[in-house]
Amino acid sequence: MVWVTSAREYKNPSTSVGGRETTSHLTTSVWTGSTTNSTCWDSPMAVPSGRSFDVGSMDGSGITVAGSGWYLFWVMIQGPVGGGLYRLDLADISNGVKHEVIPDQILSSPHLGAFTVDHTSFRILVPNQLENTVVAVSLDGHEVTDIRSNTQQPQFHNVISLAMANGLFYWTNGERVLTEEYHAGQDSYFHNLVYTDAAKPLICQHSASTCPSSQPVPVPVNPPTAVQAVLGSHTAKTSWTQPHLLGGQGKGAWQGWWYQLSVRDVEADTVEEWGEINATYYTVSDLRPGREYVVRAAAYTTAGMGPWSSEFRGKTLRHSTGVPPTILWSAAEGLLQSDVTGERVETLIHRDNLKDRIGYHHITDIAWYRDQLYLVSNTSHVLWYNLTSHARGRLRDLESVGSIAVDWVGHKLYWSNPKQQLIIRGNLNGSQQEPLPILTVAKELNIDAVEGFIYWSTGHAVESSRLNGKHKKTYYPAELFSGKQVMGLTIDMDSRTVYWIVRSYEGSSLFRASTADKLKVGEEILPQKVSSLQYPNMQGPLCYFDNHLVWLRDDRYAVIGDMMGQNSAVLSGMSLSELNMVAVVDTALHYSPRGRKLSEVKRDSPTHFSNSLFESEGTFEEFKICWNPVDNDITRETIEPFWIYESPYELVPYSPLFVSVRALTYWGASSSARALLHSPPSIPSQPTNPRVFVSYNRNPVEEDQEIIAVFRWDGTSFS
Numbered sequence: 001m002v003w004v005t006s007a008r009e010y011k012n013p014s015t016s017v018g019g020r021e022t023t024s025h026l027t028t029s030v031w032t033g034s035t036t037n038s039t040c041w042d043s044p045m046a047v048p049s050g051r052s053f054d055v056g057s058m059d060g061s062g063i064t065v066a067g068s069g070w071y072l073f074w075v076m077i078q079g080p081v082g083g084g085l086y087r088l089d090l091a092d093i094s095n096g097v098k099h100e101v102i103p104d105q106i107l108s109s110p111h112l113g114a115f116t117v118d119h120t121s122f123r124i125l126v127p128n129q130l131e132n133t134v135v136a137v138s139l140d141g142h143e144v145t146d147i148r149s150n151t152q153q154p155q156f157h158n159v160i161s162l163a164m165a166n167g168l169f170y171w172t173n174g175e176r177v178l179t180e181e182y183h184a185g186q187d188s189y190f191h192n193l194v195y196t197d198a199a200k201p202l203i204c205q206h207s208a209s210t211c212p213s214s215q216p217v218p219v220p221v222n223p224p225t226a227v228q229a230v231l232g233s234h235t236a237k238t239s240w241t242q243p244h245l246l247g248g249q250g251k252g253a254w255q256g257w258w259y260q261l262s263v264r265d266v267e268a269d270t271v272e273e274w275g276e277i278n279a280t281y282y283t284v285s286d287l288r289p290g291r292e293y294v295v296r297a298a299a300y301t302t303a304g305m306g307p308w309s310s311e312f313r314g315k316t317l318r319h320s321t322g323v324p325p326t327i328l329w330s331a332a333e334g335l336l337q338s339d340v341t342g343e344r345v346e347t348l349i350h351r352d353n354l355k356d357r358i359g360y361h362h363i364t365d366i367a368w369y370r371d372q373l374y375l376v377s378n379t380s381h382v383l384w385y386n387l388t389s390h391a392r393g394r395l396r397d398l399e400s401v402g403s404i405a406v407d408w409v410g411h412k413l414y415w416s417n418p419k420q421q422l423i424i425r426g427n428l429n430g431s432q433q434e435p436l437p438i439l440t441v442a443k444e445l446n447i448d449a450v451e452g453f454i455y456w457s458t459g460h461a462v463e464s465s466r467l468n469g470k471h472k473k474t475y476y477p478a479e480l481f482s483g484k485q486v487m488g489l490t491i492d493m494d495s496r497t498v499y500w501i502v503r504s505y506e507g508s509s510l511f512r513a514s515t516a517d518k519l520k521v522g523e524e525i526l527p528q529k530v531s532s533l534q535y536p537n538m539q540g541p542l543c544y545f546d547n548h549l550v551w552l553r554d555d556r557y558a559v560i561g562d563m564m565g566q567n568s569a570v571l572s573g574m575s576l577s578e579l580n581m582v583a584v585v586d587t588a589l590h591y592s593p594r595g596r597k598l599s600e601v602k603r604d605s606p607t608h609f610s611n612s613l614f615e616s617e618g619t620f621e622e623f624k625i626c627w628n629p630v631d632n633d634i635t636r637e638t639i640e641p642f643w644i645y646e647s648p649y650e651l652v653p654y655s656p657l658f659v660s661v662r663a664l665t666y667w668g669a670s671s672s673a674r675a676l677l678h679s680p681p682s683i684p685s686q687p688t689n690p691r692v693f694v695s696y697n698r699n700p701v702e703e704d705q706e707i708i709a710v711f712r713w714d715g716t717s718f719s
Contacts, residue, residue, distance in 0.1 A: 005015065015053060015212055019060045023188055024553055030467055032656055033082075033408050034142070034261060036177060040379075042161050046466070054190075054584055057692050061511045063245075069361065071087050071089055071249075071250045072085065072087070072088045072089065072090055073085065073087050073115070073124060073127065074081055074086050075113070075114070075115060075395060078110070078657070080377065080400060081105050081108075082105070082108055082110065082588050083107050083108070083109060083110030083111075083143075083294070083600070084105050084106075084107050084108040084109050084110070084112065084113070085105070085107035085109075085112055085115070085126055085137060086101060086103045086104065086105055086106070087104045087105075087106050087123065087141070087586070088101065088103040088104070089101075089250035089251050089497045090167075090250060091250060091251035092251075093348060098560075101416070102341040104141070105259055106124075106137060106139075106140065106141025107124075107135075107141055107144060108193055108705060109130075111126060111129045111131075112129070113126065113127035113128075113129045113156065113158070113159030113160065113161050113162065114126075114127070114161050114162045114422060115127070115162060115380075116162045116164050116169075116333065117121070118136070118164065119216050120216060121136075122138070122139055122246070122249075122390045123137060123138055123139065123143075124136070124137040124138075125137075125138070125147070125162070125169075126162075127159040127162065127171075127572065128156070128159050129156060129158060129159065131146075131153060131415065131619060132154045132155075133146050133148045133149060133151065133156060134146075134147055134148040134156060134169065134286075135147065136625050148186050148189060148191060148635075150187055151180070151188065151189040151190075151191070151324075151572045152188050152189065152190050152191075153190075153191065154191065155173075155178055155191045156171075157173070157396035158173040158174070159171045159172075159173065160172060160173060160174050161190065166498050167182070168180050168181070168182065168656065170194065170251065170507045176193055176194075177193070177194040178191055178192065178193055178194060178280065179191070179192055179193075179194050180192070189688055191350055194200045195243070195415070203281075205582065205699055209550040210463070211320050211656065216303065217301050217303040217332075218254070218301060218303065219241050219301060219303045219304040219305070219306060219672070220243050220257055220298075220299040220305070220306025220307075221243070221306060222243035222244045222245075222246075222247055222306065222307070222349075223243060223298060223299070223306060223307040223310070223693075224240040224242065224243055224259065224280070224297045224298065224299055224309045225240065225241050225242075225243065225244065225309065225355070226240055227239075227240040227295060227296060227297050227309045227310065227311075227605045228240070228310055228312055228343040228568070228569035229293070229295045229296075229314045229316065229569060229572065230340070230342065230569045230571060231287070231293070231314045231316045231317065231341075231342055232317055232324075232339065232341055233287075233289045233315065233316055233318070233319055233324070234285065234286060234287050234288075234289065234316070235283060235284060235285050235287060235341070236284040236293065236295065236314070236316070237281070237283050237299070237341045237342075237343070238261060238263075238281065238282050238283070238284060238295055239280060240259075240280050240281075240297045240300070240309065241280060242255045242280060243255075243257070243299050244305060247341075255279075256301065256361070257301060257306075258275070258276055258299070258300050258301055259275075259276065259277040259278075259279075259280070259282075259295050259297055259298065259300070260273060260274070260275045260277070260297065260298050260299075260300075260305065261273065261274045261275075261277060261282050261284070261295070261296075262295070262296050262297070263284055263287075263293055263294070263295050264293065264294040264295075265288070265292075265293060265327070265381040266291070266293065266294060266313075267291055267292065267581040269285070271436055272284075276426075278460040286317050286399075286616075288316065289316050289317060289318050289319035290311060290315070290316060290318045290319065291315065291316050292309050292312055292315045293313070293315070293316065294312070295311070295312045295314065296309045296310070296311050296312065297309045297679055298306050300331040304405055307595060311717065312567055312569075313562070313563070313567045314567055315547060315562070316547075317340065317546045317548075317559075318546055318588075322588075323587055324339065324340075324588050325340055325545050325546065325584055325586035325587075325588070326338065326584075326585050326586075327340060327342070327529055327550070327571075327582060327583070327585075328348075328366055328557075328581075328582065328583045328584075328585060329345075329576060329579060329581070330363035330364070330580040330582075330676075331575065331576055331577060331578055331579050331580070332351065332577050332578035332580035332619070332699075333347055333351055333361055333575055334347055334348070334349045334350045334351040334352075334353065334354060335347070335348045335349040335354075335375065335385070336348065336575060336576070337475075337637075338573070338610065340485040340545075340560075340584075341571070342558075342571035342572065342573050342576065343573075345573055345575050345576070348387075348390075349375075349385060349392065351463060353392075354377065356379075358686065359361055359690075361377045361378055361379050362377065362378055362581075363376065363377060363378075363580065363581050364376050364377065364378050364580060364581055365402075365403045365404050365541075365581060366404075366581060366582075366583035367404045367405050367413075368583070368585050369406045369408055369411075369428065369590070371386055371387040371388045372384060372385075372386055372428075373385040373386075373387065374395075374404050374406065375487060376402070376403065376404050376415075376548065378399050378401045378523070378580075379402050380398070380399065381394060381395075381398070381401070382394065382395040382398040382401050382404060382415070382430070383395075383439045384390075390679035395427070395430040396430070397429075397430035397431060397433070398413075398415060398426075398430045399417075400417050400418065400419045400442060401415045401416065401417065402415075402416040402417070402418045402422070402441070402442065403415065403443055403444055403445045404416075404445065405445035405446060405447045406449075406469060407425075407447050407449045407665060407667060408445060408447075408449050408590040408669030409449040409450060409592070409593065410467070410668050411427070412425050412426065412427065412428070412467075412667065412668060412678075413425065413426055413428055413430065414445055414447060414454060414467075415445070415643060416440075416441070416442035416443070416445060420435075421439050421440060421441050422435050422436070422438070422439070422440075423435075423436045423438050423440065423442055423445070423454070423456065423469070424436065424685055425467070425668075431519070434668075434669070436468065436469030437469040437470070438469045438472065440456065440458055440463065440466060441458055441459075442456035442457070443455040443456075443458060443459045444488070444540075444541060446458060446490060446491050447467070447516060448491055448493070448516075448517070449467075449590075449667075450493075450592070450593050451516070451517040452466055452467045452514065452542045452665075452666035452667060453465070453466060453492055453515065453516045453517065454466070454467050455475075455489060455491060455498060455516075456484070456489070457486045457488075457489040457500065457662070458478065458483055459475055460478035460479065460480055460484070460485065460486060460502050461474065461477055461478035461485055461486065462474075462475040462476035462486055462489060462498070463475060463476075464516050466666045467666040467667055468664065468665075468667075471516075473516055474525070475498060475500075475513055475525050475527060476500060476502070476511065476527055482504070483504050484502050484503070484504045485502065485503050485506050485680045486500055486501070486502055486538040487503045487508070487538045487539065487540040487541075487542070488503050488538065488541045488542025488551050489501060489541070489542060490499040490541075490542045490544040490549070491515065491544060492544050492548070492563070493499070493544075493589060493591065495563075496514060496515045496517070496518050497512050497513070497515065498514070498515055498528075499511070499512045499542065499544065499549065499563075500512075500542065501538055501542055501551065501565075502534070503536075503538045504540050507532055507533065507536035507654075508532070508533045508535075508536050508537070508538040509529055509530075509531070509533065510529070510530040510531050510532075510533060510549075510564070510565040511527045511528065511529055511530060512527070512530050513525055513526065513527045513528065530563075530564055530565055531559075531564050531565045531566060532565075533565050534559075534565070534566060535568060535570075535680070537552050537553050537554055538550075538551060538552075539552040539553065539554055539555065539579075539671070540552060541581065541583075543582060543584045543715065544581060544584070544589075545586040545588075545589060546559055546586065546588065547561065547562070548561065549561050549562070549563060549565065550561075550571075550582060550584060551582070552579055552581075552582050553570070553580075553596075555577070555579050556572065556576070556577055556578075556579065557570050557571065557572050557576075557579075557582070558570070558572075558576070558579065558582050559571070566604055582591065614681060615677070616657070616677050616678070616679060616681055617642075617643075617680075619680055619682070624642045624643060624644045624645065626641060626642040641713055651679055652679075653677045653679060653680060653681045653682035653683045654679055654680070654682075655678065655679040656676065656677075656678055657676070657678060657679060658674070658675075658676055659674065659675050659676075659677055660672050661672045661673050661674075662671070663665070684716045684718040685715060686716070687713040687715070687716060688714045689714040690711065690713040691711070691712045691713065692709055692710065692711050692712075692713070693709070693710040693712065694707060694708070694709045695707070695708045695709075696708075
């Protein structure tokens with residue numbers, strides 16, 4: 001039979017279940033958030049003991065179970081290390097799984113009685129029956145306080161069930177139900193009987209509905225953490241982690257919060273909020289392209305809302321009428337493609353198609369031109385893949401390739417050859433290869449096709465030159481034994497800025513400097529440290545698109561952040577594992593010179609010109625060889641269509657000249673044109689060293705003599 005009375009005022013108890021027999025149970029109420037679950041065990045009962053859950057016998061006074069902060073507490077007269085109050089984190093318990101976990105003894109005493117939980121103060125209230133008092137024990141057992149030392153004639157000798165309501169205890173010893181009163185004037189407690197007619201009362205318990213403080217609905221104390229948003233043009237994929245637990249709470253503490261999400265449009269200064277979110281992620285739609293948004297989240301329950309999280313600032317992508325940007329991933333499954341939020345992942349090349357007789361291979365570098373991908377594998381071969389036709393193959397003419405890039409204006413491939421320590425360029429099919437006059441081991445290549453520059457990283461230094469290898473500059477000098485490594489390099493085509501990341505023992509830092517075309521002749525390059533990255537680990541590479549930076553943090557996560565390397569969000573997915581490479585395909589990055597369409601831009605590698613266009617002009621002392629210039633839209637290294645001979649008297653007039661001329665730009669060179677010319681003729685000089693040789697021829701028959709004079713002189717200075 002169950003008897004009910006009031007905890008606020010004295011009333012005669014009434015029976016809530018009567019007229020029938022009931023079976024005695026040990027009843028324990030464990031709070032699980034917005035509801036209270038009451039569990040009953042028949043004797044014998046299952047209790048935690050030692051390393052596993054064994055079946056123990058209930059003697060009516062030795063064992064009590066309660067839940068708080070998602071710890072399991074119980075009192076045992078003789079436990080694994082003696083009698084006392086024990087605690088077990090519910091995170092170490094799962095149905096049907098045996099955990100080798102030893103419970104913590106937080107209070108040692110064989111004389112403890114039934115206890116109750118003070119949820120508001122995060123402590124256990126347990127009678128010490130030997131000392132006839134009640135002590136308050138912190139959830140970790142570090143603080144033990146006697147809270148009933150001021151009780152007159154205490155009756156805590158035999159407590160088999162204990163409850164608290166409105167700051168006062170109610171308990172039973174198996175014979176009677178007792179309570180206490182507090183006298184403020186004497187600062188003392190006095191014990192009284194509640195009811196004596198009940199036959200051997202076993203349980204003394206209060207109702208949570210009439211006394212909410214006994215099992216209160218919690219209000220989040222801490223805010224959600226790690227708030228982030230991955231933004232597209234119109235959507236934001238937001239996520240966060242649960243608020244940190246309080247110091248005394250276990251790993252299995254209840255965390256079934258609801259969440260409220262706030263998104264503020266900075267430009268319009270408007271705020272939208274979404275509530276009743278029962279997960280740690282939410283996708284926001286109908287955002288405006290190119291706008292900055294501020295995202296924050298807060299946890300709440302029916303009892304109230306916790307504090308707002310720190311703000312995350314991000315900018316949506318600009319609206320594009322063309323093909324939206326995508327991300328390429330070299331992952332365990334092969335070559336994958338996704339949208340910029342890491343969703344809609346599809347496989348382009350399955351890992352089985354990257355296998356040969358040696359084993360599986362993976363992609364280490366990616367370049368693209370229109371719908372064609374150029375892929376460098378860890379075998380140093382270059383593969384190609386067409387996004388439209390899905391055809392694929394291999395560029396047979398390219399060997400020992402470390403990294404690759406595309407000149408989309410000159411229609412050239414650039415690649416590094418680590419074995420030869422060269423950067424080589426050629427046609428898109430690998431033909432007509434031309435080594436650049438640069439001796440380096442380039443681990444990353446970036447092309448500024450419009451301005452005609454190439455940038456590369458050696459792993460320790462960042463350097464640049466013209467596309468033809470001339471006018472080399474150093475952006476970041478090599479410090480070989482400093483522990484610093486350049487892990488990523490990219491170009492912001494919009495702001496004309498070069499970005500790179502340097503990883504050291506102290507973490508990873510983002511650097512930047514102006515592109516080479518913005519530097520004046522002889523101007524020193526001054527790298528600027530932008531920030532220390534929020535995620536210090538860095539695997540590389542580094543990519544730019546639409547005012548965002550993307551890089552690999554490790555082999556499972558990529559990070560997308562702003563141009564300061566801050567407000568970073570993690571890109572992850574089920575299939576994004578064992579990541580080796582990330583690249584962004586965005587048609588806006590391959591823009592055309594002076595705003596024209598790429599289809600209208602002439603190829604800037606000059607064409608062959610006719611041999612008949614050569615001629616020499618001037619005198620023999622000073623003349624020039626002329627040819628018709630090649631029509632080209634971009635400035636050439638040699639802008640004058642002639643060559644002046646300025647070494648008089650070293651070349652005699654009308655000397656044969658074998659002329660070979662090639663038209664050059666930064667983007668490429670034409671084939672050579674050859675012709676046979678002569679230097680200009682000249683007026684002969686005065687003869688020198690004149691001489692006369694006279695000879696006589698006598699005829700004896702005739703009287704006349706024949707006299708012959710031979711005139712001779714040395715030749716002129718010019719033959």
